[in-house]
Amino acid sequence: MSDKRTTSSVPNHDSQDSLLNSCGIIMPISAQADPYTAEHWRSVRTALEHAIDKAKLTSKPVWDNPASETITSNIIKNIYEEPIIIGDISNHNANVMLEIGMRLSTKKPLILVKDNETDYPFDVKDITCFTYPVSLDYGKMDSFIKSLSIRLTDIIESVKNGSYTSALENINIEIASPKVKEVSEFEMISDKLSRMEDKLDSFNKIISKSDNLQQKNNSLESEINKEKLELIARSRMEMWKNLSPEELNSEKIIHEFNKYNR
Template sequence: MANKVKSELPEHADKPLTCGLIMPISSIDGCTAEHWAEVKSIITDAVNTITEFSFSVNLVSDQEDVGVIQKRIVQNIYSSDVVVCDVSCKNPNVMFELGMRLAFDKPTLIIKDDGTDYSFDTGVVEHLNYPRDLRFAKIVSFKQNLASKICATYKASLNDASQSFLSSFGTFKVAKLDQAEGSPEQVLIEMVQDLSRQVSKIGNDFYNREAYGRTIAGSSGLLASAFNELPMSSKSADVGRLLVISSGPAEPMETLATSVASMGLEMNLTARPDKKGSTEYVLTIHSYSSELLQKIHTLANNAGVRIKELRRI
């Protein structure tokens, strides 16, 4: 490969630019996870041929540290120097993340396969097409075109007079994320504080459950009997939480979390290392019932979640 020559960009002189990927990664519309892994490899190869700039390529959900997945995705969607978004099969998570990136009005390149039609809202944005069957000859041409478009899109973003997505519709106040630089010590302190708040919440939840249990146990036999005869859904807020643990990938768990949130249930999705050092994903649902358990099984299967463990706490 030819040596890469970085443009004179003092802001990025000491590190590569970031090219974030928004794309499906699990089975959808007849396309398997292996298909998307190959598409990701094609995009990465195309970016790596760019000689004018040096880009590192990662999914916006990827990050080395462990933390709240949604926070990581939003941060990467916002901070990536350029984003390539594959809207093939119109995955709901992909379309939502694309909308967020466009709201930030930052350089974005949309691609799709030839089996997917255009969406009304983003049809005004140029799309690069590639064959869904990933035929070699057409993929070679696509990779060349993609590399050229990424380079041109990023260069245009450096020009204040460049035409952005939002400017095509009028004058808007662009959404921004407040970011502040801190020393390693400050970052560590904030992480410890976040951890302390989470531990405190767990402790409070446990205390409340124990106190409620003692109240029920100490009540008259009639009251305790009445409570025990209630359907599980009627006392779901008092009987603990439901944990869904998966060994990955992340996107099926995000789809499951979105479905749970749409049911009006309080939940949070986090990533953590397992005993082998790999990443596992934990969806905590802050209520429990036998009916909910059945629904979660169904939703998890539909989302393609590989359940490692499902337990009530």
């Protein structure tokens, strides 16, 4: 989260008026692909600061927090504590979008802005967004600054009179909770025994399959041996056909004949 800016928090008591004196800024600051150079972002920041100044507020980028020692803690602290925040979602900067999401979770005032070349993300389509020209044309930027300043002033007044409503104010999220079923000791034991029987049945099926495979293997070996012997016998018979009568009557040939023709 090296690319961050400020946020705001909205108090809910009469003493809050004195706290509505600053406006956080969440926006990119590092150079990206053209036209989003570092100089471009500096010019956008200047425009936002002009609008904030016209609303009689002090601009406060979220990464600014002298009381904190780390950049990350600066950003998070300001995102949750600033009374109002302006977030620039131009070019859909990942860090900025993450910080915008964090700010939305606070239900505190958030104003979105973007340039006219950036598509409006579906996730925040229900939140009003002010558009400025990516070219930063002076005349159009002046109109943008005035409109943004008026919006800031309106939000300040709505917070003071208690009429401000967050974009997420009316969204209700129902969280499912696990159901608990009470069972007797007998039911619990019966259930465990049933599970054990199922496991034993599965185990027996595995053993049965193993036995069947072994039987098939033995049968296959028997068939192979039988075919092997028959092949040898046929070879012997072919050999005997070429023997003379004297050779056929020898004891060795008679023994071999009896061996393969039983």
